Amino acid sequence: MHKTGSIYGINGPVIYLKGNTGFMMSEMVYVGEEKLVGEVISLDKDMTTIQVYEETSGLRPGEIVEASGSPVSVTLAPGIIDNIFDGIERPLERIADTGGAFITRGVSVDSLDRDKLWDTHMTVSVGSELHGGDIIAEVPETRAIVHKCMVPPGMCGTVTDVVPDGQYTIDEVLLTLKTPEGETKKLTMTQKWPIRTARPTSHRFPASVPLVTGQRILDTMFPIAKGGTAAIPGGFGTGKTMTQHQIAKWSDADIIIYIGCGERGNEMTQVLEEFSQLVDPKSGNPLMDRTTLIANTSNMPVAAREASIYTGLTLAEYYRDMGYDVAIMADSTSRWAEALRELSGRLEEMPAEEGFPAYLASRLSAFYERAGMMHNLNGTDGSVTIIGAVSPQGGDFSEPVTQNTKRFVRCFWGLDKSLAYSRHFPAIHWLTSYSEYLTDLAAWYHDNVSPKFVDYRNRLMALLNQESSLMEIVKLIGSDVLPDDQKLVLEIARVIRLGFLQQNAFHKDDTCVSLQKQYKMMEIILYLYKRCRELIAMNMPMSVLKEENIFERVIAIKYDVPNDNMQLLDQYMVDIDNFHNTIMEKNA
Template identity: 40%
Template sequence: MSGPRTGQVIGVNGNMVAVVFSDRVMQNEVAYVIVGSERLKAEVIRVKGKRADLQVFEDTQDIRVHDTVEFTGELLSVELGPGLLTQVFDGLQNPLPELAKQFGFFLQRGAYLTALDAEQRWEFTPAVKVGDKVLAGEKLGTVPEKIFQHWIMAPFNLPGELDVAGIVPKGSYKMKDTVARLKDSQGKEHSVTMRQLWPVKVPITAYVKKIKPTQPLVTQIRIIDTLVPVAVGGTFCTPGPFGAGKTVLQHLISRHADVDIVVVAACGERAGEVVELLKEFPELKDPKTGQTLMDRTVIICNTSSMPVAARESSVYTAVTLAEYYRQMGLNVLLLADSTSRWAQAMREMSGRLEEIPGEEAFPAYLETRIASFYERAGLVQLHNGGRGSVTIGGAVSPAGGNFEEPVTQATLKVVGAFHGLSRDRANARRYPAIDPLDSWSKYQSFIDGSKVRKGVAILRKANNVSQMMKVIGEEGTTIEEFVDYLKGEFFDAVYLQQNAFDPQDEATSADRQAYVFDIMEAILDQRFEFPDKTEARRFFQDLRQKFLNWNSTAFQGDEFKNIEAGIKRQLSGDERLQATEKK
């Protein structure tokens, strides 16, 4: 039989199309629904007898019963190779700026472009010679991509030990030129290009083993790094009601986190927010490399009005690209905003398939899908002894801001850190609005655990006193209780809160956090004697003002040192003494 296997549409329900086929189909293979001159990409998601159900990655308007469907025999895959950095893709890895160039303002239905430019030439430097033995995922050569040496690797799907049967000399090659030939144990030869395809829903496992993540990943957000840290190769989630600042927090992390590459997956959220990244990142300098942030970023963007089915693929596309760069020994951070939209896309499809619904109509397999996504994070040991990592941070948008809902709960089961955003903190303009008492992390901070616990204890005490004061008023508390309350509020205001609009305060290095936290610890430990509550309040107000000014000075600069001296004077009581002397 020649030509592609085909089928015929027999039903349309939203973005689900039912198809009868005569030959065979494969679960999750890609198919195209042919509507007039348009070819609409779809994926097989259920097979029943001679009927297959497809989710269509496009608007299904105008599809008719008896329209032809072509099956491709391939799983939904992405292109991997040099040239991914700085790109902006949709959920199916179509480059959006290129689509705009060809089709204008609107996303034309059925218009697909390849992710990587096949014509671009890359300077290839071989790293192996004929006769060498390699494993899948090992480096065959490198090409320079932005500030990185991009590895051209033995294809991830080749089995066993491979003999290098041929390798091209140093020189400039196109994406699809053969750069190496590898012979497998069966004696079969495979030609290798700079590009390989990989199915998005299958994790890349071309490494020796996974290692437990222990090293802290510095995000330069104080409340995270100190209280609820993230580890390199770990996972974290950020649930919060609308308006609590999930996206702003993710943007801040994407700018300041200490990683090599950031993959941003904007999944089912506002287009405007992605536009801010698109326009900002090419302008912002990465202090570490001196290049723009865009140079180390890939953006996958499937915003809320784009086809729903592609939302699911967008998170998988993103994690596959992250894994690919991990294979080169790089530390990659994947930020997904928001996983709830992806879960909703699953729910929509599950409803159309008429599956028996679970809680809030989410499908029963919601938990396993979320778990297997977060499990693709990790720190791995590569064949060459080096390490690479994928860290995953997912925003969650719980309905009604209630964390008891299925997506949040399923996510909490599998992540290593929970950064719960609270509406109360957001309303009080206490940003980042991570609730320091509800949130938790299983990872270690670079600040000693016993010190951190002391800080949390004060926060808890302060919270209790503030609850009490709502009932019995300020006059009902003892001066000791009141001072604990002031200490907690002070710790919150000058350390946990951070001003994202202040060029110094928006990011705090690990050194500076450790330095400042030592002073903070001393303050929280110190016993203060105040004649009355007004005096106590005034003292902490002064201290707060000094600290806030301190936060917006450059670390260890002259001004920093001046203000620090002032803080120490106030703490040692000199200032109060001076004030009384003057009187």
């Protein structure tokens, strides 16, 4: 028997039903004649409040609201990768086929293709004992990703019947399970999972392995761990989206889930077009073979914007359960917070700072807490890494979304307007950014790159900090009055900024750099500093050192040394020694 209620009041995306409807909290409902998708967000004995994920204009009091009997959920099966969804997992291509360029109201399309046949290799046999999370079949979803169909969490039993290997749709029964209670369960490739509930795991690991991105300022200066959380706050035009694109293209995550939450439509179009043309550097296949896009543009209803973050997160957790490392790019959490604020205002809740709801912090923490490196129920290990862009109004980092995000993430990549305007990209400022993962990852760098890696990084950071304090003096009285050893610090800091921290996303060798090359570049810069300090100690003036052009040569390493010819880096050490000897001979 379907539970129903009738609309009593409408306030934008929020509708009210009078009386006791019998609906459940967080239940998915169908609103009005067009069956708009909604969710129950508040209940008492006299009133039911529902947020609608679609445009509500044209709804009238008295129209019927029908309960679905289950919470807002996503469909999990092969076909997710290489797809583009809206905020509630409706495929945009299928919507475009039925309703044109804009999403029409009440459009009802299947999340995944139910007619497509998938090559299926069964991994269990009759008599196998199965538990929640166990893998029952493997399906090549794309050229890059093998989809592992699993027993839904919370289910167990003995296999009584299995289909042979072959081609099946996502709804065909693959095996029959007899539970300890004697019930018979038929399993297909498909699972449903509520988006607001985290999928269960057996154990959470501490951070110990970095997510290698190929971006020097991230990998060396402010690394993020697999299963970690990071925020990229920055004003308009500072490069948040571009930084996320670079991480999506070059990081060593197996799967990328890109959530465009409330972004401009033309910006999302650029993402979709770019991603479909890009080639995955690891496999040579299209990058979309390991990417899912969730597009929720700024003109789509705000309630769906609020749900899109959880939809992406649930898809990521599903692939983590298969043993993959998944990276989520959420662009941007500020638009998501604005959707919360708008809904909160319509519900007449008590506003907190800047009109955001009082529960903003708890919602942000619940979102970021679903990241982590996990030991899954089936014995595999996987991770979900969350990288959230924050768009503070006017670039003001003291506003509530940035401040609350800072409390819950361990990696903060602060973008700086002045760096962006001086064309220094990525415009991550080394003095306002930090990473708490550095100490956790030190052992990994020690074993996999070099025992000196973290020490070199700290020495570069110390030089940049020295430069910052010296610039205060320079602004007041000019650089000519500084002693030569301090002039050298300024020059080496310039080499670090231009030659190491600045990176060109459009240069074939500089767009992505291996950790070994990053380490060698640091070594060369520090060796140059050491040899120059020796010369300064012998009273050589800084003006003489600058004549030899060695600083410009070291800055140009990033362009001059191809990534596949690292031996060329050894020559720079010899060149620095030659430079040292030349200066000595000239001034003997």
